[in-house]
Amino acid sequence: MDPILEQIYATILPSAPYVIAAYALMWGALLVYVIYATVRMKKVESQIAVLQNTLDKATSTKTNSDFAAQTQEVQDESESIKKK
Amino acid sequence: MARSVQVKTPSTFTEYKILLGKDLRREFRTKEMLTSMGIYSILVLVVYGAALSQSSQGVDVLQMSGGLLWALIVFTSLLGLNRSFEHEKENGCLDGLLLVPMDRSVIFLAKATSNLLFMLVVEVIAVPLYFFFFLTGAPVSDSWPLLVWPLIVGTIGMAGIGTLLSTITVNTRGKDVMLAVLFIPLIFPLLYACVSAATVVLVGGDWQTTYLTSLALAGGYDVIMLLLSWVLYGYVISA
Amino acid sequence: MAQTNKNRRGQMPSRGQTASRGQTALSTADKIAPVILVLGAILSVLGFVLAFTIAPPVNGARVDGIAIIGDQMVGNQMLFSQKIFYFHMPVAITSFLALGVAAFYEIRYLMTKDSDYDLKAHLATEVSLVFVVMVMFSGEMWERFEWGVWWTWDPRLTTYFILMLLVIGYFVLRAAVDDPEKRASYASVFGIITFIDVPICFMITRLVPSSVHPTIFRTDSGLSTEMMIPLMCAMFGMLFISYGLFRWRLRTERAQEELDRMKQTLDE
Amino acid sequence: MPASDVQTDQATDQPADQPAILVDHVSKIFGSRRAVDDLSLSIPHGAFLSIFGPNGAGKTTLLRMLATLSRPSEGRIVLGGIDIKEHPEQAREHVGLISHRSMLYDDLTAYENLMIAARLYGVENPDARVRKLLDAVELSHRSMDVVRTFSRGMTQRISIARALVADPDLVLLDEPYSGLDPHAVDVFDQIIATVREGRTFVMVSHDMDKGLAACSHVLVMARGRKAAFAKKEEIDFDAFSAFYKKTVGMGVA
Numbered sequence: 001m002d003p004i005l006e007q008i009y010a011t012i013l014p015s016a017p018y019v020i021a022a023y024a025l026m027w028g029a030l031l032v033y034v035i036y037a038t039v040r041m042k043k044v045e046s047q048i049a050v051l052q053n054t055l056d057k058a059t060s061t062k063t064n065s066d067f068a069a070q071t072q073e074v075q076d077e078s079e080s081i082k083k084k
Numbered sequence: 085m086a087r088s089v090q091v092k093t094p095s096t097f098t099e100y101k102i103l104l105g106k107d108l109r110r111e112f113r114t115k116e117m118l119t120s121m122g123i124y125s126i127l128v129l130v131v132y133g134a135a136l137s138q139s140s141q142g143v144d145v146l147q148m149s150g151g152l153l154w155a156l157i158v159f160t161s162l163l164g165l166n167r168s169f170e171h172e173k174e175n176g177c178l179d180g181l182l183l184v185p186m187d188r189s190v191i192f193l194a195k196a197t198s199n200l201l202f203m204l205v206v207e208v209i210a211v212p213l214y215f216f217f218f219l220t221g222a223p224v225s226d227s228w229p230l231l232v233w234p235l236i237v238g239t240i241g242m243a244g245i246g247t248l249l250s251t252i253t254v255n256t257r258g259k260d261v262m263l264a265v266l267f268i269p270l271i272f273p274l275l276y277a278c279v280s281a282a283t284v285v286l287v288g289g290d291w292q293t294t295y296l297t298s299l300a301l302a303g304g305y306d307v308i309m310l311l312l313s314w315v316l317y318g319y320v321i322s323a
Numbered sequence: 324m325a326q327t328n329k330n331r332r333g334q335m336p337s338r339g340q341t342a343s344r345g346q347t348a349l350s351t352a353d354k355i356a357p358v359i360l361v362l363g364a365i366l367s368v369l370g371f372v373l374a375f376t377i378a379p380p381v382n383g384a385r386v387d388g389i390a391i392i393g394d395q396m397v398g399n400q401m402l403f404s405q406k407i408f409y410f411h412m413p414v415a416i417t418s419f420l421a422l423g424v425a426a427f428y429e430i431r432y433l434m435t436k437d438s439d440y441d442l443k444a445h446l447a448t449e450v451s452l453v454f455v456v457m458v459m460f461s462g463e464m465w466e467r468f469e470w471g472v473w474w475t476w477d478p479r480l481t482t483y484f485i486l487m488l489l490v491i492g493y494f495v496l497r498a499a500v501d502d503p504e505k506r507a508s509y510a511s512v513f514g515i516i517t518f519i520d521v522p523i524c525f526m527i528t529r530l531v532p533s534s535v536h537p538t539i540f541r542t543d544s545g546l547s548t549e550m551m552i553p554l555m556c557a558m559f560g561m562l563f564i565s566y567g568l569f570r571w572r573l574r575t576e577r578a579q580e581e582l583d584r585m586k587q588t589l590d591e
Numbered sequence: 592m593p594a595s596d597v598q599t600d601q602a603t604d605q606p607a608d609q610p611a612i613l614v615d616h617v618s619k620i621f622g623s624r625r626a627v628d629d630l631s632l633s634i635p636h637g638a639f640l641s642i643f644g645p646n647g648a649g650k651t652t653l654l655r656m657l658a659t660l661s662r663p664s665e666g667r668i669v670l671g672g673i674d675i676k677e678h679p680e681q682a683r684e685h686v687g688l689i690s691h692r693s694m695l696y697d698d699l700t701a702y703e704n705l706m707i708a709a710r711l712y713g714v715e716n717p718d719a720r721v722r723k724l725l726d727a728v729e730l731s732h733r734s735m736d737v738v739r740t741f742s743r744g745m746t747q748r749i750s751i752a753r754a755l756v757a758d759p760d761l762v763l764l765d766e767p768y769s770g771l772d773p774h775a776v777d778v779f780d781q782i783i784a785t786v787r788e789g790r791t792f793v794m795v796s797h798d799m800d801k802g803l804a805a806c807s808h809v810l811v812m813a814r815g816r817k818a819a820f821a822k823k824e825e826i827d828f829d830a831f832s833a834f835y836k837k838t839v840g841m842g843v844a
Contacts, residue, residue, distance in 0.1 A: 002390065003388070004386055004387070004388035004389065004390045005390045005392070007386040007387070007388075007400060008386055008390055008392070008397055008399070008400055009400075010400055011400050011402055011403055012403040014468070015402075015403045015468045016403065018407075018464040018465070018467055018468040019403060019406050019407055019464070021464050022407045022410075022411075022460060022461045022463075022464035022465065023371070023407070023410065023461075025457075025460035025461070025464070026410055026414065026457045026460055026461055029453055029456050029457045029460065030453065030457070030564070033450075033453045033568065034568070037568065037571055037572055037575065040572070040575050040576075040579075041571075041575045043579075044575055044578045044579050044582065047579075047582050048578070048582065051582065051585060051586070051589075054589070058589075
């Protein structure tokens with residue numbers, strides 16, 4: 001290789017690892033964030049599932065309606081603390 | 085029902101004087117802030133002593149003096165700023181101040197001024213001591229008295245930003261670490277400019293251009309940041 | 324879900340999606356978000372490939388002679404490390420844009436005290452942190468080759484290091500405050516100050532004349548058209564990716580908030 | 592008394608028939624938790640409202656909103672005709688707060704503390720006003736001593752003086768009896784009685800007898816919602832204490 005050509009290309013080989021490292025790290029950072037985002041989404045979806053079956057169980061055993069009755073009772077009670 | 089007490093809302097300047105007077109009287113009576121900051125700065129000088137005394141003659145302390153001085157000021161003021169809001173929170177006095185029908189940025193102005201005064205007093209003690217300990221033999225250029233200006237401009241900026249941040253961090257967990265984490269990156273540009281101004285004045289040579297540009301930049305930082313803190317303070321204190 | 328009692332307004336918060344039996348009604352922005360994300364990915368890969376193919380290398384130091392390569396007379400070293408530039412600048416601009424968007428939401432939060440803005444600001448800052456980290460990586464590698472040392476207090480690198488510390492400080496602050504209203508106000512104020520502080524830091528580290536670092540304003544003028552194409556591809560690619568990620572995170576976190584609210588009502 | 596049909600439109604008539612406190616569908620939401628939930632209330636002038644309820648029922652949150660220290664997330668609060676969202680500073684001139692935290696500077700003397708408050712509120716010749724207040728709370732002999740040296744009872748009395756320095760129409764009391772010995776409690780009640788005339792009071796307390804004794808209206812809160820609201824004359828005490836134990840039970844569950 002004629003010496004001038006060698007000089008022209010002199011920077012390419014030594015700088016190659018840094019360029020590769022730069023791009024690898026950049027894409028790596030993006031990848032980590034995407035993974036974090038999917039983990040968060042999975043967590044939400046699993047909670048939805050958990051809530052879903054507690055809701056289905058709840059409607060069958062009527063726990064919800066007891067609560068409604070209890071608060072209703074409190075409402076009428078407030079009238080009853082007054083002198084009859 | 086007729087009000088038995090006539091009330092005339094005081095001017096902002098009177099409110100500022102009252103609040104500043106409270107801080108100064110409280111400090112004058114307890115001297116808690118000044119003693120702790122004063123002793124702390126001397127301790128930092130002791131650490132510098134350990135660091136620099138071992139170094140060979142080759143190390144030019146003069147070159148580093150600007151930086152070392154400002155490092156001393158930053159850490160001492162961090163200590164002071166942390167304590168500045170402690171006594172306000174002790175008995176819920178902050179709620180007491182919030183109940184008064186006044187513009188809440190006055191609290192910021194008064195507290196920033198009192199912090200500024202305490203920091204300046206500590207600098208009046210620490211800087212001469214620094215000269216005494218480290219710069220006795222060094223060829224300090226005769227322009228060193230101009231060091232005063234970067235000190236003042238820098239301390240004003242730090243007092244302003246520091247007061248705003250200490251209002252935030254006094255309500256967080258890990259108070260003092262939190263203040264340092266937020267304060268030092270924010271204050272970096274001011275620090276960068278002031279160190280350059282201080283160094284060039286101490287070292288001498290044709291310092292005019294660098295000195296003036298750095299000082300102007302530091303001044304610009306102060307104006308922008310103090311205005312911003314003044315505007316945002318209402319949201320922070322009444323959160 | 325049964326209406327609990329008469330004066331209890333059961334209506335879910337109106338803004339954003341109203342959760343009905345787990346299937347969130349998608350607003351248009353959320354529908355196009357995945358499309359934009361994919362489009363962004365394609366564009367950046369395209370920019371990446373073009374950067375190494377059609378973009379001519381930048382001329383480095385003079386060589387003591389002339390050589391003929393292809394049909395051109397070449398008299399300088401070819402700077403290969405410059406190839407990092409094609410992603411370094413777009414990522415830097417995107418990170419600062421994301422911070423700007425966060426600052427906008429923070430101002431909106433302070434004006435309206437609507438926690439949805441605080442959520443958006445939080446996520447925009449999150450995206451901005453990712454891109455700031457990318458800028459640090461690429462800048463570090465480039466500096467490493469160009470200056471031959473792992474760290475220099477060079478204005479550009481220092482500014483981005485300070486920006487990273489500030490954004491990390493934002494998250495440390497959010498983690499240290501429990502009361503949601505305080506956390507939102509404190510984080511918003513700090514976010515706004517950070518957004519103002521960074522350009523000042525950018526200016527001061529350049530304008531303060533210091534002997535060690537020549538103040539270089541990397542204007543990169545004189546970009547030939549072949550260079551512009553990969554740069555623009557990478558630019559839009561990164562912007563689209565950041566927007567897509569932001570919307571995706573926003574949808575997830577909003578669903579999370581709905582869930583917390585549902586659990587809250589179920590506990591009572 | 593029907594709870595929810597509070598008329599909310601008449602905003603500008605003269606204070607005479609304007610309720611001292613008008614709470615209109617107010618809610619305070621912390622993240623996903625509704626500390627105060629759609630509360631409506633109207634308290635006439637000169638009334639003394641006692642607020643009861645288990646911990647976390649939103650009593651203190653409501654009181655802090657009345658004191659303009661925190662903003663309601665939804666709804667409107669009007670104090671003596673002034674909406675606290677539009678003119679918070681104007682509303683603050685008429686509000687005094689006494690809480691178990693003294694809001695006094697330990698290192699300053701009683702006189703200095705009161706002077707700071709008096710001058711901040713802009714009271715005419717503050718010195719005379721402060722001296723008069725110190726006599727009212729019988730602490731003029733200690734006025735030059737630092738508050739740090741005061742007992743809990745004495746600090747509470749200075750705290751009352753501080754709250755009354757600008758002669759507020761509305762006085763808010765947040766657990767004022769906590770930490771007071773019986774003697775201090777009696778002295779506290781005496782001072783409150785002397786300044787009772789023509790002012791509206793709101794007290795949050797766990798102490799049912801103390802609360803019931805002084806009040807003209809009673810509000811019981813559970814989980815941020817209004818469980819009961821009635822005038823004192825209308826209350827049948829045995830039913831009330833039974834009801835109170837039940838709501839305390841439900842609230843804490």
